[in-house]
Amino acid sequence: MAANAPAVTFIALFLPFLAALLAPVLVRTLGAKAAWLLALAPAMAFLQFARFLPEVAAGEVVTGGYVWVPSFNLSFSWFLDGLSLTFALLITGIGALIVVYAGGYLKGHPLQGRFLGFILAFMGAMLGLVISDSFLMLFVFWELTSITSFLLIGFDHEREAARRAALQALVVTGAGGLSLLAGLIFLWNVTGVTQLSLLVHVGDGLRQSPFYFATLLLVLGGAFTKSAQFPFHFWLPNAMEAPTPVSAYLHSATMVKAGVYLLMRLNPVMGDTPAWEILLPFFGGITLISGTILGLRQTDLKLMLAYTTMASLGLLVMLTGFGSTYAVEAAVLYLVAHSLFKGALFMAVGAIDHEAGTRDVTKLGGLRSAMPITFAAALLAALSMGGVPLFFGFLAKEEIYAALAAGNPRAVFFTAIAVVGNALMFALAFAVGLKPFLGRHVETPRHAHEGPVSLWLGPVVLAGLGLLAGIFSGVAHFYISSPMASAVVDEKVVIDISTVPHIGMPLLLSLVTILLGLAIFWRMDKARAWVVQFVDALGIGPDRGFDYFVRGLVRMSAAITRFVQPGRLELYLTATFILLALALLLPLILAGEWPTLPPLPDLLLVQEAAFLIIAAIGIIAVLRAKNRLTAIVSLGVQGFAVAVIFLLFGAPDLSFTQFMVETLSVVILALVMTRLQLWSRDHRPLPQKLLDSTIAIACGLGFTLLLLKSLQTPFDTVLSDFFNTYSKTIAHGANVVNVIIVDFRGVDTLGEISVVMITGLAVLALIRVRSRRSAKEGKV
Amino acid sequence: MNSLILRTVAPVLTALMLLFSIFVLLRGHNEPGGGFIGGLIAASALGVYGIAFGVTAVRRAIRFHPMAIAGAGLMLAALSGLISIFFRVPFMTGLWVYPQILGVEVPLATVMSFDIGVYLVVVGAIASIALALEQEPGPTIGPEEKH
Numbered sequence: 001m002a003a004n005a006p007a008v009t010f011i012a013l014f015l016p017f018l019a020a021l022l023a024p025v026l027v028r029t030l031g032a033k034a035a036w037l038l039a040l041a042p043a044m045a046f047l048q049f050a051r052f053l054p055e056v057a058a059g060e061v062v063t064g065g066y067v068w069v070p071s072f073n074l075s076f077s078w079f080l081d082g083l084s085l086t087f088a089l090l091i092t093g094i095g096a097l098i099v100v101y102a103g104g105y106l107k108g109h110p111l112q113g114r115f116l117g118f119i120l121a122f123m124g125a126m127l128g129l130v131i132s133d134s135f136l137m138l139f140v141f142w143e144l145t146s147i148t149s150f151l152l153i154g155f156d157h158e159r160e161a162a163r164r165a166a167l168q169a170l171v172v173t174g175a176g177g178l179s180l181l182a183g184l185i186f187l188w189n190v191t192g193v194t195q196l197s198l199l200v201h202v203g204d205g206l207r208q209s210p211f212y213f214a215t216l217l218l219v220l221g222g223a224f225t226k227s228a229q230f231p232f233h234f235w236l237p238n239a240m241e242a243p244t245p246v247s248a249y250l251h252s253a254t255m256v257k258a259g260v261y262l263l264m265r266l267n268p269v270m271g272d273t274p275a276w277e278i279l280l281p282f283f284g285g286i287t288l289i290s291g292t293i294l295g296l297r298q299t300d301l302k303l304m305l306a307y308t309t310m311a312s313l314g315l316l317v318m319l320t321g322f323g324s325t326y327a328v329e330a331a332v333l334y335l336v337a338h339s340l341f342k343g344a345l346f347m348a349v350g351a352i353d354h355e356a357g358t359r360d361v362t363k364l365g366g367l368r369s370a371m372p373i374t375f376a377a378a379l380l381a382a383l384s385m386g387g388v389p390l391f392f393g394f395l396a397k398e399e400i401y402a403a404l405a406a407g408n409p410r411a412v413f414f415t416a417i418a419v420v421g422n423a424l425m426f427a428l429a430f431a432v433g434l435k436p437f438l439g440r441h442v443e444t445p446r447h448a449h450e451g452p453v454s455l456w457l458g459p460v461v462l463a464g465l466g467l468l469a470g471i472f473s474g475v476a477h478f479y480i481s482s483p484m485a486s487a488v489v490d491e492k493v494v495i496d497i498s499t500v501p502h503i504g505m506p507l508l509l510s511l512v513t514i515l516l517g518l519a520i521f522w523r524m525d526k527a528r529a530w531v532v533q534f535v536d537a538l539g540i541g542p543d544r545g546f547d548y549f550v551r552g553l554v555r556m557s558a559a560i561t562r563f564v565q566p567g568r569l570e571l572y573l574t575a576t577f578i579l580l581a582l583a584l585l586l587p588l589i590l591a592g593e594w595p596t597l598p599p600l601p602d603l604l605l606v607q608e609a610a611f612l613i614i615a616a617i618g619i620i621a622v623l624r625a626k627n628r629l630t631a632i633v634s635l636g637v638q639g640f641a642v643a644v645i646f647l648l649f650g651a652p653d654l655s656f657t658q659f660m661v662e663t664l665s666v667v668i669l670a671l672v673m674t675r676l677q678l679w680s681r682d683h684r685p686l687p688q689k690l691l692d693s694t695i696a697i698a699c700g701l702g703f704t705l706l707l708l709k710s711l712q713t714p715f716d717t718v719l720s721d722f723f724n725t726y727s728k729t730i731a732h733g734a735n736v737v738n739v740i741i742v743d744f745r746g747v748d749t750l751g752e753i754s755v756v757m758i759t760g761l762a763v764l765a766l767i768r769v770r771s772r773r774s775a776k777e778g779k780v
Numbered sequence: 781m782n783s784l785i786l787r788t789v790a791p792v793l794t795a796l797m798l799l800f801s802i803f804v805l806l807r808g809h810n811e812p813g814g815g816f817i818g819g820l821i822a823a824s825a826l827g828v829y830g831i832a833f834g835v836t837a838v839r840r841a842i843r844f845h846p847m848a849i850a851g852a853g854l855m856l857a858a859l860s861g862l863i864s865i866f867f868r869v870p871f872m873t874g875l876w877v878y879p880q881i882l883g884v885e886v887p888l889a890t891v892m893s894f895d896i897g898v899y900l901v902v903v904g905a906i907a908s909i910a911l912a913l914e915q916e917p918g919p920t921i922g923p924e925e926k927h
Contacts, residue, residue, distance in 0.1 A: 652812035656804075660820030664906060667827055671913040731874055732887065734810040741814060742891045742898070746872040749894075750857055753901040757850050760905030764847065767912045 006064035009078065012048040013131065015041040016095070016124035020117045027113030035103020035454065038116055039096045042123055046092035049085060053479050056085050059492065063197060065133065079133035079197040082483025083264055086332075087130035087257075089480075090339050094253045095123045097458035101347055102245040104454030105354060115155055119245065122148035126254050130261055133195045135184040142180060142222070145255050146173040152246040153239045165238035168546055172225050172235045180222025180262075186215040191269075199269050200490055206269050216275055219266060227259025227313045230287040234543040237294075237306045244350030247302060248458075252309045252342040257335065260316045264331070268490035272323060280321020285417045287314025292424030296520075297531045301349045301359040301432050305342065308385075308428050311421055312338050318414065319400065325485075326403035329495050332485045333396035336476075337384060337466060341393060344381035344462035345432055348374050351455045352436055357445030361431060366441030370448040375437040377459035382433025384466035386426040386517060387510060392469040392476070395497050397422060397513070401506035402497075419513050426517025431524055473498045577695045584702025588709065595708035608648060615641035628673050636666040653737045675770075783832075790832030797825030805899050806892075815895040819902025826907045835915040838907075846908035853900025860894040 019041035026034035052062050062085075065077025080088070102119060106112045125144035132138040147170070154166030188194050190209045191202045206212060223229075228236035239251050250256070263280065270276060288311045295307025312334070319331035351374045353359040356367065368375045380391075387397035400422075404415040450456070469476040477495045485493040520527055588594060604612075618638030625631035639662035646655035684692070723736050723744065733739035741749050801821035808814030830838045842849070861872040869875075874891045 653814070653817070656812060656817045657820065660817060660824065663824055664820060664827070664910075667824075668910055668913065671910065675913060731891070732809070732876060732889070733891075735808060735812065735814070737812075738808045738814040738895075739891075741816070742809075742895045743872075743874045746861065746874075746891070746894060749898060750861060750872070753854055753857060753898050756901055756905045757854050760847060760850055760908050763909045764912050 006066075008048055009062075009064055010066070012045040012092075013078070013127055014124065015045050016120045016127060020120035020124065023117035023120055024113035027116060032103050032107040032112065034113075035099050035116060038120065039099040039103075041120065042092040042095035042099060045127070046089060046096060049080075049088045049092060052080055052085055056080060056082055056483050057479050059483070059486070061197065063133065073194065074136060075134060076137065077133040077195070078131040079195070080131055081487040082480075082485070083261070083487035084130045086336065086480050086484045087254075087261055088127060090336070091123060091126050091130065091254050094249060094339065094343050094458075094462065095120075097343075097347075097461055098245050098249040100454050101248070101350070101458040102243075104452050105245055105350055106243060111155075115152075115243070118148055118151045118155070119249065122152065122250060122255070126258070129258055133197050135188060135194050135196070138196070139177070139181055139184060142226075142258065143174075143177050145250075145258060146170060146177055146226075149173070149239070149250050149255055152250060153242040155243060155246070156241065159241070161238075162241040165235070165241040169235040169239050171546075171550075172232055176222045176225025176232070179218050179225070183215055183218030183222060186211055186218060190215065196265060199266070202269050207273055212270075212273070213275055216270060216273075216279070219262065219270070220279060223259035223262045224283065224317075225259070226262075227256050227317065228287070228310050229259070229283050229314060229317055230290055231542050233287060233291065233310050234541065234546060236310050237303055238543065240300075240302045240306045244302065244346060244353065247306065248343050248346030248350065251306065252346055253339045256309065256313055257316075257339070260313065260320065260331075260335065263317065263320045264328075264488045267320060267328070267488050271321070276321055277323040281318045281414055284314045284316070284318030284321060285414060287311065288318060288421040289314075289417060292421050292428065293531055294535065295428050296424060296524075296527055297535055299361050299528070301352070301361055301364075301436070302346070304361070304428050304432055305346055305349060308425050309338075309342060311425060312342070315400075315418065315421060318417075319403065320488075322403065322414065324403055325489050325493060326399065328488045329481070329485045329493065329497075330396060330399035330403045332481050332488065333392070333399050333495070333497075336469070336480060336484075337392040337396045340462045340466040340469070341381040341384040341429075344377055344459040344466070345385065345429075347455075347459045347462070348378035348381065349432060351451050351459070352448075354455065355446065355451050356448040361435055364436035364442060364444065365439040366437070367448055368437040369441075371437070371450050373450055373456045374459065377456060377463040378433040378437070380463035380467055381459065382429040384463070384470070385429035385433070387422065387513065390467065390470050390499050392466045392473075394510070395470060395473055395499060397510055398506045399495075399497055401509040405505045405509065415509065419509060419516070422513045423516035423520060426514060427520035427524065427527075430517075430521050435524075470499050574692070574695065577699055581695060581698035581702050584706055585698065588702075588705055593709060595705055595712050598708065598711075605648075608645070611641045611644045611648070614638075615645075629670060632666055632669045632673070636662050639665075653735070786832045790828055794825045794829040797828065798822055801825065801899075805895065808895060809892070815898030816902055819899040820906065822899070822903045823906035823910065826903070827910055830911065830914055835911050838911060842907070846904045846911060848904070850901045850904025850908065853897045853902075853904060855897075856900065857894050857897025860890040860897060863890050 019038050023034070023038055026037060030037065055062060062080040063077065065075050068074050068076040078084075098119065099116065102112075102116060106115055109115065122145060125141050125148055128141035129138060129145060132141055150166050150170040153169050154162050156162040157166075187199075187206070190206055190211050191199065193199055193202060206215070209215075225232045236251060236256065240247050242251070291307045291309075291311030291314055295304050295311065298304045298307065316331050316335055316338075319327045319334065349359055352364065352367065352371070355371060356364060358364065384391035384393035387393045400418055401415065404411055404418055477497075481495045482493055485495060615638045618634050618636075618641060621634035621637065622631045625634055639658065643655045643658035643662065646652075646658060682689075723740060727733055727736045727739045731739045731743040733743070801818045804813035804821060805815055805818030806813075808818065826838055826842065829841065839845075863875060864871060864873040867873075867875060872894075874889055876887060876889045878885050878887050880886075
């Protein structure tokens with residue numbers, strides 16, 4: 001096994017991408033059944049990662065990888081410890097269930113293949129994110145999750161709300177990604193390390209660095225946007241525009257936890273500082289409370305879940321930053337529990353929506369007999385979410401209170417926040433998991449009945465796991481929670497909390513939470529009305545702010561474009577040439593490096609003198625030309641004379657090219673002139689002429705002086721010696737100029753001919769636009 | 781242009797110029813010349829033909845859209861650079877073969893096909909611009925220019 005393990009892990013990592021490529025074809029040939037086949041890819045990856053469990057539980061770290069760009073010391077390597085392995089298992093395990101679920105949920109949708117492709121591609125990206133060892137790989141996969149999330153949120157691209165939500169998510173998480181990139185570069189520069197696995201050896205180096213705070217802020221910028229922390233939370237509820245499998249998978253179980261993952265990963269090197277222990281709990285706490293309160297306001301089941309997800313992420317960030325081993329244990333337990341119950345609840349809500357035709361809690365009721373299996377799964381998940389004994393969620397909640405109830409004022413404050421937040425989440429859990437199924441039967445848009453197996457398999461498995469993990473907590477802790485917590489705090493941690501209640505402070509707080517939650521659940525409608533009033537009184541939130549921001553950005557860029565690009569060619573040319581003249585003359589003036597005038601040659605050969613005179617005549621003819629065509633041709637005369645001078649001084653290649661360029665520019669300019677509607681004569685008023693000629697003379701003078709100066713500086717012959725020596729021997733060519741163009745500097749030439757090609761295309765496009773417009777005007 | 785002399789001479793002139801452009805292209809490695817200059821000569825040749833017989837005639841004569849020629853040239857140049865991959869040497873390394881053709885040793889190289897690519901890009905792009913400009917419906921006289 002050891003010998004081929006890296007290859008197998010590598011394949012496991014790329015299986016989702018491969019499946020993503022195949023998805024459209026498979027769905028076209030097999031229909032919705034293809035999902036079962038496609039789910040094998042994540043399932044197989046899951047099994048491969050599960051094989052590492054004993055090794056990692058024993059405290060070992062699995063690494064592997066391939067050299068990628070050795071010159072940059074960049075390798076494609078992975079790093080599996082308790083933290084990344086747990087994430088990998090969640091991603092592939094829930095991923096397999098989600099693919100099956102999406103097969104049933106979008107059955108018959110014309111674009112189902114594309115959807116499955118997107119979601120599998122996301123899976124690959126997310127898997128890459130959590131097992132990447134190198135910073136750069138982490139960043140690439142991080143961005144890839146943002147992009148696939150954009151595609152999935154905007155899947156219903158014909159609805160404007162979906163497009164807006166997709167763009168919003170991309171802008172917010174994309175901006176966060178840039179911040180993360182900067183943070184990682186800081187991290188690299190401060191520690192000199194480019195791999196996560198080596199960070200643990202850094203010790204206090206980063207914490208004592210003067211750049212610590214900047215690094216922290218940048219990293220938090222990435223983590224908070226991805227994990228929807230206040231004030232960047234607004235994109236997450238809007239992302240519920242996506243089909244439900246996406247909400248269940250990306251926006252609750254996996255992607256939004258990437259930020260938490262990052263914080264946990266960096267906890268050993270960045271945690272344990274005042275800044276860390278103030279910023280994280282503070283923003284996490286705000287997110288927890290605002291998420292639950294905003295969730296209470298909703299009647300849409302999916303939005304209620306979305307806000308509790310945001311709240312849960314807040315709780316996780318708060319715990320990660322709280323600064324004790326206990327708190328980390330609590331965060332780890334809650335993270336796993338949350339992925340299980342929230343994934344199950346989202347899928348159950350999707351099943352209700354799919355079968356009953358609505359997900360408005362006020363229009364649902366009495367579904368228990370119509371959808372018994374979904375009901376059972378939703379109830380189990382809600383019990384875990386509410387933190388009722390026997391369930392994994394209960395263990396997490398006990399650990400949270402054990403961690404927070406440390407006695408000092410700071411702990412009391414955060415305990416209060418946690419109790420309120422958890423009580424509200426309890427109420428919301430049952431509003432989603434119980435309310436639609438209880439009470440009188442309510443007529444729904446569609447006649448509700450149990451969905452196919454693909455729709456209830458996922459919720460049942462995840463909710464069931466939540467119960468099993470609670471009952472057999474020893475196994476779950478040994479393989480999952482303890483190794484993960486050990487990785488986060490970077491020392492051996494053993495979690496031993498079990499579902500047998502211990503009398504004490506945590507149990508008391510749990511009871512308070514449950515009672516408070518029951519009370520809120522009881523008076524849900526009243527609480528909702530109160531919250532609606534409260535939130536409306538607050539005025540615009542960050543969601544509207546985003547709209548204003550985007551609109552302002554568009555207006556500003558339009559205004560700048562109008563200012564910089566007024567559309568008058570004369571202005572562009574004037575600006576360009578003034579800058580050119582300044583660039584040529586200013587350095588000479590500022591550095592005082594005027595060239596000395598070269599001595600005039602005693603004897604000018606007759607032919608040299610003749611061509612100089614011809615060039616001068618050409619210029620005089622340009623100035624005195626009666627119309628444009630004459631001017632252009634006269635300019636060509638001057639160019640020809642210069643070309644001959646090149647020839648006389650022994651530069652035949654240059655001279656040839658000059659001849660051809662002069663000829664063709666005369667032809668093309670003449671053609672352009674006949675197309676444009678121009679005055680045939682120069683119509684500029686005298687001041688304009690004076691200005692233009694001043695600029696022209698300044699440019700010419702600048703070039704002359706620059707050339708004189710460069711001829712007077714000592715000539716470094718290294719390059720010409722090199723080319724003369726090796727042109728024949730290495731490149732088998734006697735014409736050094738040509739050898740440089742096609743061989744020594746061939747890549748440059750490749751770039752240049754690409755530019756020639758693009759210029760040609762651009763000119764062609766411009767002419768087409770013009771002729772089409774004039775044809776249209778001609779018809780009118 | 782409706783000049784009998786030009787129309788008589790143009791085909792011959794164009795043929796000679798094209799031949800010359802290829803000559804300049806191929807000898808470029810050892811004597812003055814090369815892809816750029818060869819391409820410019822060929823573009824001028826097409827220009828002469830266009831002036832004598834009109835744009836449609838040129839388009840018919842070269843069969844392909846000039847931009848397609850330029851694109852093919854760019855691809856040829858890029859591929860010439862890529863051949864080096866198969867020999868595990870860096871991108872754009874010049875590779876040479878010396879086959880015996882009709883009893884004469886002819887040196888062939890990737891730099892030569894690269895230069896041919898340059899030639900095609902220059903011919904294609906310039907000819908495309910010139911033809912598009914020439915083809916336009918006749919000059920519309922601007923409002924300020926009635927004379």
